[in-house]
Amino acid sequence: MTYRPLVQKRGARLSAPRTAFWLTIVVFAVLAALASLLVWQNYKASIETAEARALSSAQVVSAHVQWMMEASDQALQRIDAAIGEYPVGSSADTVADIETAVVNLPKGFQYSVYNRTGRLTYSSVPEAVGIDVSDRLYFQRLRDGAPIVVSRLLEERLSGEQVFVVARAIIRDGIFHGAASIAIPTKTMEGFWDLLQLGPRSTVALIRSDGWLVARYPKLEQSIDLSETPFFDNYLPGSQNGFYHNADTAADGLSRIVGYQAVDNWPLIAATSVAKSESLTRFWVGLGSSSLIAVPLVLLLGAGMLWILRLLRSDVEQRKTLEQALEKNNFLMREIHHRVKNNLQAVSSLVRLQPLPLELKDDLSRRIAAMGAIHEQIYGADQFEHIDMAPYVSRLVNEVAESFPSNVTIEERLEPLRLGPDHAMPLGLAVNELVTNAFKHAFKGKAEGRLLIELTADDTTAFFAIQDDGPGYPSSQKKGLGTRLIDGFVGQLRGKLNIDASAGTRVVISFPLK
Numbered sequence: 001m002t003y004r005p006l007v008q009k010r011g012a013r014l015s016a017p018r019t020a021f022w023l024t025i026v027v028f029a030v031l032a033a034l035a036s037l038l039v040w041q042n043y044k045a046s047i048e049t050a051e052a053r054a055l056s057s058a059q060v061v062s063a064h065v066q067w068m069m070e071a072s073d074q075a076l077q078r079i080d081a082a083i084g085e086y087p088v089g090s091s092a093d094t095v096a097d098i099e100t101a102v103v104n105l106p107k108g109f110q111y112s113v114y115n116r117t118g119r120l121t122y123s124s125v126p127e128a129v130g131i132d133v134s135d136r137l138y139f140q141r142l143r144d145g146a147p148i149v150v151s152r153l154l155e156e157r158l159s160g161e162q163v164f165v166v167a168r169a170i171i172r173d174g175i176f177h178g179a180a181s182i183a184i185p186t187k188t189m190e191g192f193w194d195l196l197q198l199g200p201r202s203t204v205a206l207i208r209s210d211g212w213l214v215a216r217y218p219k220l221e222q223s224i225d226l227s228e229t230p231f232f233d234n235y236l237p238g239s240q241n242g243f244y245h246n247a248d249t250a251a252d253g254l255s256r257i258v259g260y261q262a263v264d265n266w267p268l269i270a271a272t273s274v275a276k277s278e279s280l281t282r283f284w285v286g287l288g289s290s291s292l293i294a295v296p297l298v299l300l301l302g303a304g305m306l307w308i309l310r311l312l313r314s315d316v317e318q319r320k321t322l323e324q325a326l327e328k329n330n331f332l333m334r335e336i337h338h339r340v341k342n343n344l345q346a347v348s349s350l351v352r353l354q355p356l357p358l359e360l361k362d363d364l365s366r367r368i369a370a371m372g373a374i375h376e377q378i379y380g381a382d383q384f385e386h387i388d389m390a391p392y393v394s395r396l397v398n399e400v401a402e403s404f405p406s407n408v409t410i411e412e413r414l415e416p417l418r419l420g421p422d423h424a425m426p427l428g429l430a431v432n433e434l435v436t437n438a439f440k441h442a443f444k445g446k447a448e449g450r451l452l453i454e455l456t457a458d459d460t461t462a463f464f465a466i467q468d469d470g471p472g473y474p475s476s477q478k479k480g481l482g483t484r485l486i487d488g489f490v491g492q493l494r495g496k497l498n499i500d501a502s503a504g505t506r507v508v509i510s511f512p513l514k
Contacts (some may be wrong), residue, residue: 039066054259153223201275442470
């Protein structure tokens with residue numbers, strides 16, 4: 001027996017380190033999760049920035065290329081006009097006209113004019129005159145009927161420079177007479193590359209819509225066909241602009257983020273790419289430099305999170321307790337109103353058993369029913385603070401009408417109005433008295449009648465009006481119990497009562513909403 005306390009104390013001493021150990025594990029797990037989330041968010045932000053830069057750069061290149069193509073096409077049309085009606089190569093006087101037609105071409109662009117056999121007859125490079133391009137695919141397509149063609153990446157036969165060609169057929173009287181072309185050096189892409197500053201391993205390219213490479217910087221030795229790549233299979237068919245991740249670029253195998261934009265009105269796509277490794281350089285540098293600060297902060301945040309979780313857990317428990325109490329109170333309120341309504345029905349039944357005149361019994365029963373309807377409206381809709389008056393008034397009017405055998409047409413113009421119980425009860429009792437008086441006095445001895453019920457409100461005041469087409473309300477008539485009750489109900493509402501008996505009887509109750 002003397003050893004039991006010692007064993008218990010030892011067990012207590014052993015349990016404390018074990019608890020502290022598992023608590024430490026949990027804390028480090030939370031901190032590791034938080035750190036991982038922060039790293040992932042920074043990584044994702046770097047990738048999204050690279051995606052946005054690739055796409056916006058492609059849009060910039062597309063806009064410039066469109067301008068280049070439009071300028072080249074306009075120059076080709078001016079060359080066509082400068083040649084005139086003569087067959088290509090038949091007049092030596094056209095050289096000056098052609099040079100005038102291409103005077104506004106960008107620097108480095110070269111023009112050429114070929115006859116129907118593909119022999120170069122006019123050129124901005126005089127030593128190139130006489131070269132035969134009949135084996136070029138773009139010339140063959142023009143000869144076969146294409147009006148204008150953009151070539152894929154080519155190598156000039158004289159200088160060896162890489163270019164792509166925009167060529168237009170020269171047609172006279174429906175017959176092919178030759179072609180005019182503008183050779184655009186692919187070095188133009190280098191200017192875009194320098195301007196965009198996407199990184200040393202980035203690329204700027206122009207691709208024909210059939211997949212052939214038209215121009216690229218850094219340049220390739222020859223054109224390549226990209227029509228079988230995921231870009232043409234998966235991305236371009238779905239949208240004319242966007243970006244995608246290319247894990248293995250066809251030209252050099254590097255992983256890049258590629259932005260693309262179709263060139264308006266031309267069968268070309270501008271594509272710019274950012275090397276994925278370069279887009280993450282700033283991320284890795286930032287991660288390394290901020291880790292010394294981030295780790296202590298993460299530890300503090302982890303401790304703070306544990307404290308906040310404790311507060312939140314306590315708050316949730318308190319809110320749960322409050323919600324349960326509120327639900328219990330609502331249930332009790334519903335039960336109270338339900339029992340009050342049942343008690344009023346019991347009172348109405350007792351009134352019916354009393355040896356009173358039938359008319360007095362009916363009046364008392366209707367008044368008691370009007371009070372019970374308020375409680376039924378409250379517990380039926382769980383509206384303890386505000387009551388929707390339109391259905392309540394409509395119900396009272398129809399219940400009174402059913403108790404009088406008459407052929408009266410009732411027209412209701414009831415706007416939505418929500419009142420508290422302190423206003424709803426006296427207004428409902430006043431409505432009951434006014435409708436009852438109308439059926440008792442206005443339609444007595446009449447085969448049919450008309451009763452108009454209105455409920456309206458503005459920002460500050462509510463209005464209830466009842467109008468009948470009876471004989472009118474004599475001002476000299478002695479006030480009965482119903483009239484005195486109406487005055488009392490209007491007083492509870494702090495309202496005003498207005499009676500107009502010039503054409504039938506119109507009674508208006510107005511009262512403030514606040």
